[in-house]
Amino acid sequence: MERIRNISDLERIREQILKKRESEKIVLRTCISTGCRAQKSLKVVSALGSAIEEQGLQDTVKIRKTGCHGFCEMGPIMVVEPENIFYRKVRPEDVNEIISQLTEGGIVERLLWKDPVTKEHITSERELPIYKRQKKKVTYRSGRIDPADIEDYIAANGYSALGKALTFMSPAEVIGTVIASGLRGRGGGGFPAGVKWKMCSEAPSDIRYIIANGDEGDPGAFMDRSLMEGDPHSIIEGMIIGAYAIGARQGFIYVREEYPIAIEHLSIAIRQAEEYGILGNNILGSGCEFNIKIHRGAGAFVCGEETALIISIEGRSGTPRSRPPYPAIEGLWGKPTVINNVETFANIPLIISKGAEAYASVGTERSKGTKVFSLVGKVMNTGLIEVEMGTTLREIIFDIGGGIRKCKLFKAVQTGGPSGGCIPITKIDMPVDYDSLREAGAIMGSGGMIVMDGTSCMVDVARYFINFLMYESCGKCVPCREGLKQMHHILENICEGHGEEDDIKTLIELGQFMMTSSLCGLGSTAPNPVLSTIRHFRSEYESHIYDKKCFAGVCKNLFEYVIDAELCNGCALCRLKCPEGAISGKKKKPHSIDSSKCIKCGICFNSCKQEAILVR
Amino acid sequence: MDIQVIDSILEKYEYRHSDIIGIMQEVQHIENFLPEEALRYISRRMEISLTRIFDIVTFYKAFSLKPRGRHIIKICCGTTCHLGGAVQNLEQINRTLNIKDGGTTDDRMFSLETVNCLGACALAPVVVVGDEYYEAVNAGKIEKILSSYPQEEEK
Numbered sequence: 001m002e003r004i005r006n007i008s009d010l011e012r013i014r015e016q017i018l019k020k021r022e023s024e025k026i027v028l029r030t031c032i033s034t035g036c037r038a039q040k041s042l043k044v045v046s047a048l049g050s051a052i053e054e055q056g057l058q059d060t061v062k063i064r065k066t067g068c069h070g071f072c073e074m075g076p077i078m079v080v081e082p083e084n085i086f087y088r089k090v091r092p093e094d095v096n097e098i099i100s101q102l103t104e105g106g107i108v109e110r111l112l113w114k115d116p117v118t119k120e121h122i123t124s125e126r127e128l129p130i131y132k133r134q135k136k137k138v139t140y141r142s143g144r145i146d147p148a149d150i151e152d153y154i155a156a157n158g159y160s161a162l163g164k165a166l167t168f169m170s171p172a173e174v175i176g177t178v179i180a181s182g183l184r185g186r187g188g189g190g191f192p193a194g195v196k197w198k199m200c201s202e203a204p205s206d207i208r209y210i211i212a213n214g215d216e217g218d219p220g221a222f223m224d225r226s227l228m229e230g231d232p233h234s235i236i237e238g239m240i241i242g243a244y245a246i247g248a249r250q251g252f253i254y255v256r257e258e259y260p261i262a263i264e265h266l267s268i269a270i271r272q273a274e275e276y277g278i279l280g281n282n283i284l285g286s287g288c289e290f291n292i293k294i295h296r297g298a299g300a301f302v303c304g305e306e307t308a309l310i311i312s313i314e315g316r317s318g319t320p321r322s323r324p325p326y327p328a329i330e331g332l333w334g335k336p337t338v339i340n341n342v343e344t345f346a347n348i349p350l351i352i353s354k355g356a357e358a359y360a361s362v363g364t365e366r367s368k369g370t371k372v373f374s375l376v377g378k379v380m381n382t383g384l385i386e387v388e389m390g391t392t393l394r395e396i397i398f399d400i401g402g403g404i405r406k407c408k409l410f411k412a413v414q415t416g417g418p419s420g421g422c423i424p425i426t427k428i429d430m431p432v433d434y435d436s437l438r439e440a441g442a443i444m445g446s447g448g449m450i451v452m453d454g455t456s457c458m459v460d461v462a463r464y465f466i467n468f469l470m471y472e473s474c475g476k477c478v479p480c481r482e483g484l485k486q487m488h489h490i491l492e493n494i495c496e497g498h499g500e501e502d503d504i505k506t507l508i509e510l511g512q513f514m515m516t517s518s519l520c521g522l523g524s525t526a527p528n529p530v531l532s533t534i535r536h537f538r539s540e541y542e543s544h545i546y547d548k549k550c551f552a553g554v555c556k557n558l559f560e561y562v563i564d565a566e567l568c569n570g571c572a573l574c575r576l577k578c579p580e581g582a583i584s585g586k587k588k589k590p591h592s593i594d595s596s597k598c599i600k601c602g603i604c605f606n607s608c609k610q611e612a613i614l615v616r
Numbered sequence: 617m618d619i620q621v622i623d624s625i626l627e628k629y630e631y632r633h634s635d636i637i638g639i640m641q642e643v644q645h646i647e648n649f650l651p652e653e654a655l656r657y658i659s660r661r662m663e664i665s666l667t668r669i670f671d672i673v674t675f676y677k678a679f680s681l682k683p684r685g686r687h688i689i690k691i692c693c694g695t696t697c698h699l700g701g702a703v704q705n706l707e708q709i710n711r712t713l714n715i716k717d718g719g720t721t722d723d724r725m726f727s728l729e730t731v732n733c734l735g736a737c738a739l740a741p742v743v744v745v746g747d748e749y750y751e752a753v754n755a756g757k758i759e760k761i762l763s764s765y766p767q768e769e770e771k
Contacts (some may be wrong), residue, residue: 034736038749072738219694222735257641257678258734298637299677301732315634316668317675376696376737383738414695448737450695464698468732474675601704601755 003277006285007163017155025060026102027081029144032065033229034261035072044076047092051099067230069143070384071130079125086125087111130381133399137370138346139386142230147265150272153233159278161349165241166286174245175201180356182368187213187341188445190434196338200328201246203336208248211339212239214255215309217301218417221448223372224342226384228262232269236292238345241352243290246338251292254309257299266294301472305520306339319474320520343372363389367433377451378405390431397451408453416445418465419525421532422458441532457554458537459544463491465529480523483514487530497557499545504534553615556600560616565590567612574604617647617654631662637672640679649680685720685727687746687765694733696740701754705741708755712762
């Protein structure tokens with residue numbers, strides 16, 4: 001292949017690629033990202049390959065192995081273009097039928113998505129409710145291009161923002177544009193990205209570094225993974241533009257080891273960018289030099305914190321240090337360093353190519369652009385979504401997410417991972433942006449959104465996060481290390497049924513102390529899950545402490561399963577499934593549970609079709 | 617462990633102190649754990665104190681100083697998996713294989729580890745054995761999953 005020397009080379013190569021692809025009449029966009037791969041999409045791809053060969057369709061039908069489409073639960077996902085037919089849960093056995101229908105122009109109806117309410121089949125991907133209300137900008141290419149093929153990225157207008165920045169803009173203009181766009185860091189804190197770049201570029205030094213943070217440690221979040229797997233070049237492009245703006249020659253991408261596919265796709269993307277002359281010396285004839293190295297994390301949540309991450313890249317155990325000095329002034333090896341989340345970098349090409357004004361026209365007053373969320377939990381449609389900042393929770397959960405599973409009641413949504421909080425149903429019409437989330441006691445975080453229904457106990461949720469953080473605290477500062485331990489102790493007691501009168505007060509006191517005195521973001525935001533659940537679900541704490549009751553049916557010491565004699569039709573399913581033989585009753589007569597034998601495993605509760613088993 | 621293999625890894629990373637984490641990840645990838653003699657050797661060749669090496673090894677969860685089984689079972693304990701019943705799955709594996717989190721079966725077939733989040737939340741609860749992902753796992757499915765890994769002879 002040919003090295004791209006300048007912007008006209010880039011345009012010429014783009015045209016060549018597009019011309020070469022004119023013969024592709026039908027494209028099968030098949031997802032091979034983690035979600036679909038876990039559901040055996042690679043087998044589907046290889047079955048497709050042999051079926052196409054058997055039918056002699058190699059010249060007209062092309063399989064495109066893409067990144068995440070977003071509707072992960074329905075995987076393996078395949079979209080047939082140009083008709084835009086969306087097939088879900090495709091199995092290798094279905095492949096022959098799909099291929100034979102291609103030539104006849106037909107549709108395999110049983111693989112279409114069916115609306116659970118109207119029972120209607122929906123053919124086109126664009127018409128699916130989960131996609132219809134989204135605004136895919138950052139994730140637009142993921143699911144459309146082959147992330148392991150730079151030609152796909154270039155064909156989809158990739159690297160044209162880089163060409164524009166390096167050819168027509170000065171570094172100061174790039175920084176000015178990013179500031180004007182109002183882009184705030186997508187990793188959680190929400191610090192204006194352009195301001196960070198400006199600070200770094202003004203810090204006196206001959207060496208500067210740029211780091212992309214892909215250490216997505218928040219449980220329940222996988223936006224960064226999908227982006228790194230599905231569109232790695234957009235992150236690289238954003239990083240090169242950033243490097244040009246601040247004058248960095250070396251960049252790092254820090255990726256969790258738990259994301260092997262992301263590491264693989266990024267490595268391929270970096271290698272291809274080097275081969276095409278997009279990374280290396282004299283990028284696009286600008287005289288700018290930049291290289292990127294991948295650094296694999298080794299399983300430490302705290303390394304998502306910027307100072308800990310920097311120390312980890314330096315080859316030490318990643319414990320945070322106090323700020324200031326901020327990394328933008330004194331970062332990696334003491335040099336000024338810009339560290340942004342990978343999603344932040346993926347926004348940069350959009351800003352440069354469309355201009356700051358167009359970018360800022362989307363979103364709210366103080367939160368611009370779009371945000372990617374992972375919508376998971378007890379919601380009908382789970383997966384990855386991208387919406388305009390300021391979209392309400394109701395739109396996200398009910399219009400895009402399709403409402404709560406099994407027609408249960410929405411109780412809360414947890415955002416921001418362990419540093420975030422729980423937002424109750426009363427705030428369902430709240431717009432989702434940095435500031436309103438903070439006001440509600442949660443944070444944007446990296447964008448995990450976990451929907452909970454009545455079967456989730458809020459005290460247990462708080463205990464879960466505190467337990468998580470207790471293990472992940474690096475132990476360097478006392479408030480975080482000891483505070484979490486004490487909080488966990490109190491919460492454990494409450495869940496076991498040993499809660500005492502002053503527990504809530506002590507939790508609040510501890511939380512406020514940790515917030516003001518911890519060394520890094522991990523400790524100072526750690527009380528959020530506890531404080532937000534106390535604030536919005538205080539009565540649940542009180543019923544645990546005073547009445548010794550957990551009405552969600554989670555804390556084993558604090559509830560009993562009983563069978564409602566009026567609802568029970570005596571089908572005996574629960575009696576047969578109970579591992580302890582605690583259920584008795586005659587066929588077609590109401591059954592009953594012997595609470596002295598019951599171990600509260602929940603098998604009967606989940607299997608009863610009459611919903612006759614109640615938590616009391 | 618073969619000294620030459622370690623040497624070639626050290627060469628690849630040009631003995632850079634900052635790459636010590638990457639070097640140990642490669643060693644662990646080959647050996648499945650970090651043998652003490654390998655760490656001592658790396659410490660000598662790279663002139664990094666053994667204290668610092670052990671500091672790093674014990675800080676990062678991914679490193680293991682004990683030999684691990686042929687199949688590593690990872691139970692995802694992320695929020696979505698937790699709400700979906702990851703704890704019950706973990707308890708079921710505890711009972712079936714008689715090992716705890718971080719433990720290895722006596723025949724070195726399985727090691728059990730919990731991870732914070734695998735980023736496959738839409739498929740929760742997730743259990744991974746080796747490279748194989750299992751979605752929407754409940755306690756009842758555990759035995760079936762484990763039985764698909766035959767008790768092979770040690771190579």
